[in-house]
Each structure stands twice: as structure tokens, then as C-alpha cells.
Amino acid sequence: MDADELKERRAEYRAVEESAIPAEWLAEFEAAAQRPLETRFRYAFIHTHRPVMDDAPFRAFDTMADYRRWCEENLPDWLGYGRV
Amino acid sequence: MAAFEYRQAQEIRDCFQRHGVRYLFLDKSGAILLGFPDTTQDADVFVEKTSQNCAALVLALRELGFALSEAHAAEIERGKDFIQLKNGPFDLDLVFAPDGIERFSDAWRRRVEVEGFPVCHIDDIIASKAATNRQKDRESLPRLRSFREYWMRQRRS
Numbered sequence: 001m002d003a004d005e006l007k008e009r010r011a012e013y014r015a016v017e018e019s020a021i022p023a024e025w026l027a028e029f030e031a032a033a034q035r036p037l038e039t040r041f042r043y044a045f046i047h048t049h050r051p052v053m054d055d056a057p058f059r060a061f062d063t064m065a066d067y068r069r070w071c072e073e074n075l076p077d078w079l080g081y082g083r084v
Numbered sequence: 085m086a087a088f089e090y091r092q093a094q095e096i097r098d099c100f101q102r103h104g105v106r107y108l109f110l111d112k113s114g115a116i117l118l119g120f121p122d123t124t125q126d127a128d129v130f131v132e133k134t135s136q137n138c139a140a141l142v143l144a145l146r147e148l149g150f151a152l153s154e155a156h157a158a159e160i161e162r163g164k165d166f167i168q169l170k171n172g173p174f175d176l177d178l179v180f181a182p183d184g185i186e187r188f189s190d191a192w193r194r195r196v197e198v199e200g201f202p203v204c205h206i207d208d209i210i211a212s213k214a215a216t217n218r219q220k221d222r223e224s225l226p227r228l229r230s231f232r233e234y235w236m237r238q239r240r241s
Contacts, residue, residue, distance in 0.1 A: 020230065020233060021230045021233055021234055022230065025227060025230050025231070026230075026234065028121050029119070029120075029121065029230075029231055029234045029235075030234075031121070032119055032120070032121035033119055033238070037090065037117070037198065037199055038090040040116060040119070040121070041088075041089065041090035041093065041116070042089075042090070043121070043123075044116040044121070044122060044123055044124060045087040045088040045089070045113075045116075045123070045124065045125060045127075046087050046123050046124070046125050047085060047086055047087040047088075047125050048125065050125075054085075054170065054175075056168075056170065057151075057169075057170045057171035058152075058156050058167075058168065058169060058170065058171050059167070059168040060156075060159040060160075060164045060166070060167045060168075061164060061165055061166045061167070062164055062165060063165045063166075063181070064165045064166055064179075064181055064182070064183055066165075066166075067165065067166040068216075068218075071218075079220070080218060080219040080220030080223070081218055081219070081220065082218065082219055083216075083217050083218055083219075084217050084218065084219055084222050
């Protein structure tokens with residue numbers, strides 16, 4: 001493949017990548033990129049009480065597997081911490 | 085506990101820097117720093133698991149206002165894989181061995197700096213979420229992958 005072909009191929013890949021982003025999401029990404037980081041933080045970080053999860057001041061797990069297991073055994077399913 | 089604020093992220097950044105703590109923002113909080121528009125309530129940091137780094141981390145967390153008992157400090161210094169802190173000015177998850185990322189040094193090499201915040205590369209954030217395979221991650225992955233395409237394109241241009 002020569003340089004021109006390579007350039008053409010790259011442009012094709014780029015077009016595929018761009019078209020792969022749903023228009024609604026693309027608009028959101030572009031809007032977010034215009035906001036200062038501080039504003040993005042204000043929109044992004046929320047607080048809602050998660051039963052069980054938020055009820056202890058400190059938890060430590062030897063392994064990630066222990067943590068995942070604890071989540072599955074103790075948290076309500078609707079929180080979404082269960083493995084698929 | 086109120087929502088995590090930008091000012092508190094700055095406090096983490098500045099305090100960890102003073103104490104020489106090696107860490108990276110990970111998970112959705114890392115993606116948000118990169119520009120991903122979504123919501124979360126956790127601030128997650130991937131911390132290098134060395135005795136020196138963990139000792140520095142304990143000092144930094146105490147300076148930030150986390151009420152760590154000696155037993156808590158010992159658990160952090162031992163570098164357990166995952167620690168949840170809800171005993172300070174904000175909630176913070178300490179991740180020492182995230183799923184999907186082999187070594188801290190690899191993630192550190194690929195890191196991105198955003199206003200002085202060290203952040204995992206979007207590919208590491210996605211790899212970690214994909215490896216976790218939780219329901220909530222599976223739901224957010226398609227949008228995160230689209231964001232990755234957008235973010236890479238912005239970096240190229």
C-alpha cells in the first residue's frame with residue numbers, strides 16, 4: 001500500500017468511526033467539551049443514598065473478587081452491582 | 085454526604101502531590117475528567133500498591149480530613165485491593181488492583197493529564213469496566229465506547 005492509499009484508508013476509517021457515534025451522543029459530547037471542567041463536575045457528580053453500600057464508614061476487601069462477591073451477596077439487585 | 089465537588093478533586097490533587105502519592109483517577113470519575121458527560125457519585129482512584137506509596141496515602145488522607153483509625157491505616161498500608169472511605173469530607177474509593185488493568189506502571193505510562201489531574205487513559209477505563217462485567221457497567225459501555233471514538237478523534241485533530 002502506498003502513502004496515498006494509506007491516507008485514503010485512514011480517512012475511510014475515520015469516517016466509519018465518526019458515523020458510529022449516535023447523533024444524540026455526539027451532540028452531548030460536543031456540548032460537554034465546551035464546558036469548563038468545574039461545570040462538568042457540577043453536572044456529573046450526584047448524590048443519592050444507596051442502601052447498604054452507603055451505610056458503613058469504612059470497608060476494605062483483600063481482593064476485588066471478595067468485593068464483587070460482597071456486592072452480590074449484600075446489595076439490592078436494582079443497584080446494578082451484580083455481575084452479568 | 086453531599087455530591088463530590090470540583091474543589092474536592094483539586095484538594096485530592098494538591099494534597100496527593102504534596103505527599104508524593106502516585107495515583108490515577110479511574111472509572112467514571114476518570115472518564116468525566118476526560119470530558120465524558122454522564123453522572124456518577126463515586127470518586128475512584130487507582131493507587132500504586134507499594135509500601136512507600138501507601139504510607140504517603142495514609143498521611144494525605146488524614147490531612148484531607150478522613151478519620152482513619154490505626155486499624156484503617158494499617159489496612160490501607162497493606163494495600164488491600166479495594167477500600168471504600170465514607171469517613172471523610174467526601175466519599176472516596178481506593179482501588180489497588182482494578183479488574184482489566186494488569187499493572188499500575190502500564191496505566192501510569194498511558195495516563196492523561198487534565199488540568200493537573202492524572203487520569204487513566206480512556207482505553208484503560210473501558211478495559212476495567214468491561215472486565216468487571218456488572219450490570220451497571222454493561223449499560224454504560226456502549227456510550228463510553230462512543231465517547232472513546234470522539235475523544236480519540238479530538239486528540240488527533
